[in-house]
Amino acid sequence: MTAIIIILLLVGLPAVFAIYLYNKFIRLRNMVEEGWSGIEVQLKRRANLIPNLLETVKGYMGHEQELLTKVTELRSRSMQERGVGEKARLEKKLSHSLANVFAVAEGYPDLKANQNFADLQAELAEIEDQIQLARRYYNGTVRNLNIQVESFPGNIIAGMFKFPKAEFFEIEDAADREVPKVEF
Numbered sequence: 001m002t003a004i005i006i007i008l009l010l011v012g013l014p015a016v017f018a019i020y021l022y023n024k025f026i027r028l029r030n031m032v033e034e035g036w037s038g039i040e041v042q043l044k045r046r047a048n049l050i051p052n053l054l055e056t057v058k059g060y061m062g063h064e065q066e067l068l069t070k071v072t073e074l075r076s077r078s079m080q081e082r083g084v085g086e087k088a089r090l091e092k093k094l095s096h097s098l099a100n101v102f103a104v105a106e107g108y109p110d111l112k113a114n115q116n117f118a119d120l121q122a123e124l125a126e127i128e129d130q131i132q133l134a135r136r137y138y139n140g141t142v143r144n145l146n147i148q149v150e151s152f153p154g155n156i157i158a159g160m161f162k163f164p165k166a167e168f169f170e171i172e173d174a175a176d177r178e179v180p181k182v183e184f
Helices: 002-058 062-080 084-105 109-113 115-150 154-160
Strands: none
Touching: 002 062, 002 084, 002 115, 002 154, 062 084, 084 115, 109 115, 115 154
């Protein structure tokens, strides 16, 4: 009888532990998918705001057609992209192009005084904050999943059930990571 109990424990405990790890991987994978969904919601909000912004500035920025066309093209390409890495690269370019639109707008006092433009600018700033929060959540869940995939004994279960590492949604330009220099 004791031998049966020992055999059950030797077989049962590893099986229970494997089930626990498998369920943990499922939970982490779902959290990564939830995090990515949050990023996509915010990116969609921004993408929906861009046509209104471009329509507002178009009348004032007649000479800046190339910049406006670039923003439109990047918006379209980003909305079609599904891969995390390529989406991050396109969104970074789109953010830089939008920053250029606002920088060029500084040269148009009538545009800066336009209430619709000011409202769109404020809404875009709020959406950018939401994108940052969603990105932090997503990257945190990716970090947790990746640690579990690479750590022992999780790496055994991850290999058996083909749980891959997830890709971070990160800034690629090293210059963007540097602390800006402030001089007085």
